Amino acid sequence: MQTPEAFLVGYSPVRAAGRVAKAESLVRRGLWSVGIYAVLTVVLWFVFRTQLSIGQFLLGGIPAAVIVLGFLVWRYLELRSARRSLGRVPAGEAMRIDHQGVHVDEGTQGQGAEKLFDWAGLSDLRVAGSKLGTGPDLTVEHRDGEWKVPVSYLDTLPGTIDSAIRAYSGGRRGLDLSGLDSIWGE
Numbered sequence: 176m177q178t179p180e181a182f183l184v185g186y187s188p189v190r191a192a193g194r195v196a197k198a199e200s201l202v203r204r205g206l207w208s209v210g211i212y213a214v215l216t217v218v219l220w221f222v223f224r225t226q227l228s229i230g231q232f233l234l235g236g237i238p239a240a241v242i243v244l245g246f247l248v249w250r251y252l253e254l255r256s257a258r259r260s261l262g263r264v265p266a267g268e269a270m271r272i273d274h275q276g277v278h279v280d281e282g283t284q285g286q287g288a289e290k291l292f293d294w295a296g297l298s299d300l301r302v303a304g305s306k307l308g309t310g311p312d313l314t315v316e317h318r319d320g321e322w323k324v325p326v327s328y329l330d331t332l333p334g335t336i337d338s339a340i341r342a343y344s345g346g347r348r349g350l351d352l353s354g355l356d357s358i359w360g361e
Contacts, residue, residue: 181273182339186280187330191261191309194327198254205247212243260309264328270315272339277315279322292317294344302326302333303354311355 216236223232271278276293277300296318304311309325313333326333337350 181271182336182343183268184270184272184329184331184336184339186265186267186269186328188261188264188328189330190327191257191264194257195254195261198250198257201250202247202254205250209243209247212240216240256308260325260327269324269329272336272343274343277340279315281322290320290322292319292322294348297348299351300340300348301351301354303351313350 220232265280267280269280271289276291276297278289278291281288281290292315297315298318299314299316301316302311302313304325310327311325312323313326313329313336315322329336333350333352333355337352341349
């Protein structure tokens with residue numbers, strides 16, 4: 176719940192669950208591809224068995240089979256990674272932004288201790304990283320330490336968090352989103 180006193184950012188499994196659903200769909204598509212490849216291979220063998228030797232047929236078929244099966248294994252590994260990521264999304268409040276600073280969740284599964292990074296001690300607030308895996312991280316650097324969380328675990332978009340940081344810090348701070356340029360930019 177948002178109040179004039181604070182802006183709350185919670186954990187949410189929605190994006191991670193979407194990633195699992197997409198990965199499951201791609202694995203199913205890969206299995207269909209393997210099935211179609213097997214049927215086509217059998218049909219081609221019966222059509223061209225008099226014109227090709229078994230060696231020539233295998234010379235063309237084995238590399239194609241390796242590629243098709245390689246893609247299937249890749250899709251399966253993506254699915255495993257997505258399921259593992261979904262299991263790591265905590266519940267509860269990730270961070271609270273107020274006039275004192277940024278309060279972050281320091282516990283496990285969103286139920287733990289809270290740490291305050293006051294505005295004066297903040298050295299960097301940024302979103303950067305790779306679009307692979309869980310995606311880019313939101314990083315809060317303070318003289319007392321550093322806190323990171325994947326943006327995909329949060330229920331609020333980085334631009335909204337940036338606006339809240341600017342509002343509650345009185346315009347002195349902002350979330351550096353330039354790290355996203357290399358991911359989705361040019």
